Amino acid sequence: MSRREYKLLFAGSMGAGKTTAIACVSEIPPVSTDVANTDMAGYAKATTTTALDYGEVTLASGDKLRLYGTPGQSRFDFMWKILGGGALGAVILVDNSRPDPLADLEDYLRSFSEIVRRNRAVVGIGRTETHPDPGLDAYHALLDRMQIQAPLLSVDVRRRDDVLLLLDVLFHQIETHASDDASDGFPESIA
Amino acid sequence: MNPHTPPAVADTLGRTESAVCQKMLDALAESLPEMLGAVVSTADGFEIAAKLSQGLSPATLSAMTSSQLALAEAMSAETGLGRCINVVIEADRGKLVMVDIPGRGQKRLLTVLCADKATLGAVLWPVRRCAAQIGERLDASLD
Numbered sequence: 229m230s231r232r233e234y235k236l237l238f239a240g241s242m243g244a245g246k247t248t249a250i251a252c253v254s255e256i257p258p259v260s261t262d263v264a265n266t267d268m269a270g271y272a273k274a275t276t277t278t279a280l281d282y283g284e285v286t287l288a289s290g291d292k293l294r295l296y297g298t299p300g301q302s303r304f305d306f307m308w309k310i311l312g313g314g315a316l317g318a319v320i321l322v323d324n325s326r327p328d329p330l331a332d333l334e335d336y337l338r339s340f341s342e343i344v345r346r347n348r349a350v351v352g353i354g355r356t357e358t359h360p361d362p363g364l365d366a367y368h369a370l371l372d373r374m375q376i377q378a379p380l381l382s383v384d385v386r387r388r389d390d391v392l393l394l395l396d397v398l399f400h401q402i403e404t405h406a407s408d409d410a411s412d413g414f415p416e417s418i419a
Numbered sequence: 420m421n422p423h424t425p426p427a428v429a430d431t432l433g434r435t436e437s438a439v440c441q442k443m444l445d446a447l448a449e450s451l452p453e454m455l456g457a458v459v460s461t462a463d464g465f466e467i468a469a470k471l472s473q474g475l476s477p478a479t480l481s482a483m484t485s486s487q488l489a490l491a492e493a494m495s496a497e498t499g500l501g502r503c504i505n506v507v508i509e510a511d512r513g514k515l516v517m518v519d520i521p522g523r524g525q526k527r528l529l530t531v532l533c534a535d536k537a538t539l540g541a542v543l544w545p546v547r548r549c550a551a552q553i554g555e556r557l558d559a560s561l562d
Binding site for chain 2: 261266276299303
């Protein structure tokens with residue numbers, strides 16, 4: 229069987245670590261579109277992505293993952309639609325140090341509902357070591373309330389293993405629900 | 420900040436800066452009759468000043484310009500072509516020209532929307548000149 233390429237999306241709020249996660253696992257020098265951030269009230273960091281991030285990872289099977297990072301702010305939602313086209317699945321990152329990370333997650337789950345409702349998303353909660361609240365239980369409760377089945381992990385996206393774990397869990401999730409949409413193939417486990 | 424809350428224009432964008440840019444956009448419209456609209460934005464896509472007909476959102480155009488120029492910049496770098504000077508979109512019924520505003524302060528962007536009858540060269544020159552003039556005025560305000 230010929231090797232395949234799969235497109236995956238990284239979504240989530242500004243500062244959640246989408247650019248970092250992609251740079252951390254990409255085998256090619258990642259493409260980033262960081263510019264100076266002027267919205268220090270929204271998030272105090274030097275730069276922010278305004279178009280996309282791009283990186284690539286090859287699986288043990290030879291299949292290639294094309295990773296696309298989205299800009300976090302909703303004023304860039306046109307990029308979400310552009311980048312979301314043809315995506316097999318999505319990693320949604322949450323920054324637990326934000327004022328209301330549960331509301332953030334709910335917003336992104338709704339914005340990416342097409343992919344989320346097809347059980348093709350995994351949620352990564354970051355900065356839980358310094359900001360333990362809300363705990364994973366609160367996130368599970370949110371997913372239950374929204375009737376969404378998505379694996380939930382606490383991750384540090386600066387760690388390559390953590391990002392690969394997110395991708396691995398995402399593929400297991402897609403594989404488990406592959407019968408929902410038999411036309412899509414799915415690659416083997418990354419591990 | 421909730422991602423669905425419209426982001427407030429950052430405090431660093433003074434009213435003076437908006438006023439300066441607004442005046443320059445008015446002057447550009449005078450010198451470029453084919454101009455249908457123009458926006459000055461921050462590099463991360465916030466509106467600073469706009470001169471647009473009804474129905475066009477300066478906030479959306481600012482965000483889109485930010486994406487376009489950031490992607491063009493990444494592509495120029497990827498291909499070893501150096502700095503991106505401008506992005507031009509030629510469409511069925513008009514043209515969009517997007518340029519960086521040169522200056523010592525924070526990066527700003529200028530987007531100009533023109534009717535189809537305008538030739539590209541006739542648009543590029545006044546747009547670049549306008550960007551340079553805005554940059555000079557903003558630089559002067561830094562001193």
